[in-house]
């Protein structure tokens with residue numbers, strides 16, 4: 088349903104993405120693995136129209152979206168959970184969610200669904216979001232993305248900086264979303280967290296997808312990890 | 320006059336100054352806060368507000384009140400339209416780059432000022448106050464219109480506060496101010512927000528000018544003082560902080576008014592500038608400013 092081909096993105100004169108290509112099927116969880124600076128975040132930003140591609144295309148259900156103004160992309164049903172969460176931290180939990188709901192016609196239903204996944208947020212609607220714990224902030228960032236009622240969700244390092252107990256919660260949420268039929272692109276450093284939720288993994292290096300494979304291949308041959316990411 | 324009544328008179332003058340300055344500075348602060356654009360032409364929108372007020376008032380000359388209240392509506396709308404057009408034609412094309420927009424708004428300042436000189440002329444022209452009513456206090460009489468200006472400014476302030484903190488539009492503006500990229504990722508058309516904010520900022524200055532023009536007259540150079548004072552206020556209050564802007568405008572307006580009455584306007588300006596310098600030395604982010612993000 089999401090098809091990225093041959094994306095080139097520049098930051099000034101340095102090229103960050105060099106012919107990045109990916110595909111994401113309906114209800115599939117694709118995990119991007121790669122070193123810091125490989126271009127994972129930039130790939131997600133390019134999908135959102137926040138980083139402009141010089142070349143290449145991003146198609147959602149066949150329609151080109153890389154030429155849309157950035158604010159149109161979420162309206163097409165792509166929810167974004169940025170790296171570092173990027174909450175509107177001076178605003179309350181409720182206000183953050185309201186911003187997520189702005190594109191939607193039936194906000195009540197979408198909000199209830201999003202909050203059903205995160206009962207902790209329900210109790211803290213009036214709290215200023217910058218004062219939430221790290222885990223709660225990640226929940227809010229995820230709930231905010233769900234508020235646009237997306238069919239595709241982009242999650243950039245959702246477990247970064249969280250306590251282990253929280254990581255399990257976030258993983259459960261990803262499983263729930265997958266079971267709801269959402270297609271997910273997940274950028275993750277913690278390989279063990281990935282193996283249990285991903286359908287396919289893609290190794291990103293130097294601004295391009297070096298190899299894409301079913302997650303089973305990675306389970307069978309963990310040495311692939313050290314080859315592409317240098318960990319393991 | 321005894322000291323007490325004299326201080327009361329000075330305070331009223333200060334409040335009048337503060338009222339007009341708060342509205343003007345709020346416009347500058349809003350534009351800087353949301354768009355990160357330093358609008359050097361802000362004072363010219365103020366001046367245009369006064370000049371259009373004269374123009375409208377002289378067309379609807381049947382009764383001063385009619386002319387004035389029509390001007391209070393029409394003049395800010397015209398100024399807002401001009402600001403909107405210059406945002407679309409100039410700032411947007413510069414991609415809101417902080418440095419280029421400073422240069423561009425300096426250009427706008429001169430274009431607006433000189434165009435006004437060519438068309439409206441070099442004279443200061445009065446706009447009659449909508450009503451004359453002297454409030455007779457035991458020690459001196461005070462113009463009822465001045466009080467009206469103070470009250471009108473407070474009403475505008477409350478309206479701005481309400482829009483920003485209680486409405487969907489305000490939420491959109493705050494989200495854009497906070498993180499424009501993330502705002503876009505949630506469907507907020509930030510360029511439309513920018514155009515709106517730029518026009519609204521100019522309209523606040525224009526409203527301030529229409530309110531003051533029956534007291535001060537319309538003149539093509541009248542934008543310079545409010546520009547300088549607004550900058551002082553916005554820096555003192557903390558860049559981008561609306562609460563800081565209001566507090567600083569009250570402080571500067573009151574002290575300016577009081578010192579002008581007791582001593583001289585020049586001393587008042589010197590003290591304001593000194594105050595800003597001191598604040599910047601000890602609290603570089605301003606009174607209410609957030610630390611740089």
Ligand SMILES: Nc1ncnc2c1ncn2[C@@H]1O[C@H](COP(=O)(O)OP(=O)(O)O)[C@@H](O)[C@H]1O
Pocket residue numbers: 098099103121122123124125126127128129130
């Ligand atoms: N806004 C930016 N300006 C300049 N360089 C950038 C910017 N964003 C990313 N880069 C560069 O692009 C490369 C890829 O970054 P990123 O996509 O964040 O990698 P990853 O998410 O895989 O760690 C890095 O080398 C980074 O320095």
Ligand SMILES: [Mg+2]
Pocket residue numbers: 127128129170243
């Ligand atoms: Mg990253």
